Amino acid sequence: MESASTWEYQMLINELTQGMEQAKQLRFYLCTTSPSEAQNLLLQRILSSYEKALLILKWSGSAGQVQSAAPTSGAPESSISIDGSPGSEDFNKNFKEHREQRDTSKKRKMLPTWIEQARVTSENGLEGPTDDGYSWRKYGQKDILGANYPRSYYRCTYRHVQNCWATKQVQRSDDDPTVFEITYKGKHTCNQSNNAVPPPASPEKQEWNHKPQQQNQMLFDLRAKLRVDTEGLDNKEMPVHFSFPSTFANVDSENRIFPISKLADDVQLGTYSPLLVSPALSESNYFSASSTYEMKSFRGAHNLHYSESDIAEIVSAHASTTNSPIGGMEFPIDPVELDPNFPYNIQGFFT
């Protein structure tokens, strides 16, 4: 059984790799003939689909190893107790830090993580991805091994005021400097987005400078794919990725989209509603997604609705003008109870 499936697996990899290479060639040729925005976008999406398909295949192909490797999540908790003896010499000195870091570390492991890739066109004079509607405060920057650009670390401005533990990391892509990969960790438990639709000015002055007035235009140009990555959410501790660049799940009568697996447990920490791609070639096919969270905070104190992500802004800004066939889809995902088998209908990547 192993040889046959392995062979098919390799064939699939080969085919996908070929397809991607050919798409890259096509992009190269198109570059010499000043392609239209729509063509660029289409190519981008094709390449993106190939990349994701390959990633998924490779990931699932090595799932057993990944499983045992179990990166970054969960494992330490069993060996380190919060109030126990950390075995550190300068325990007294660092007691507070240890406590805090244990706490945040623990929290972090529980936090749902998802990745957005945002491309921004330089014609707009924009230096980077858009404000996402939340107020962030930069707390660090780090050179990453093998990366051409440093990674910036942001946390919610209201971390201490409202005990909001949302963070994000922003890293410019090596391959395409116009692409920023934004990794969000944790959901906002602050209510900054509840106040008004126009968010406060972004604190992100280093990575990108833009006025709020520019945001709409930028958002208009923003293409993003959204990948949700809930790492270490159960005992399997397998990173779970699911992307939304195309149809990938069941859609119910209310145009809500549901992953194939049961994700609608009541125990959920939050509900996701990422979404929607119009496969058409019009401007509206810029991938857009929104995430509204109905979230019980980790402290169980709040029960709030949030609008999340740059993409959400696009959707809200253009909901009336886009002809996306999929409206306000919404599906709940339990970041804790997620099925690690990742049944999110991979076939959708090729539609």
Next chain:
DNA sequence: GCGATTTGACCCTT
């Protein structure tokens, strides 16, 4: 003066 950013140091995980 206050809040945000920078950046070196420290801590944690692998």
Next chain:
DNA sequence: AAGGGTCAAATCGC
């Protein structure tokens, strides 16, 4: 030990 993530003092900008 290495690399990534976070802290916090110093600095910057309004």
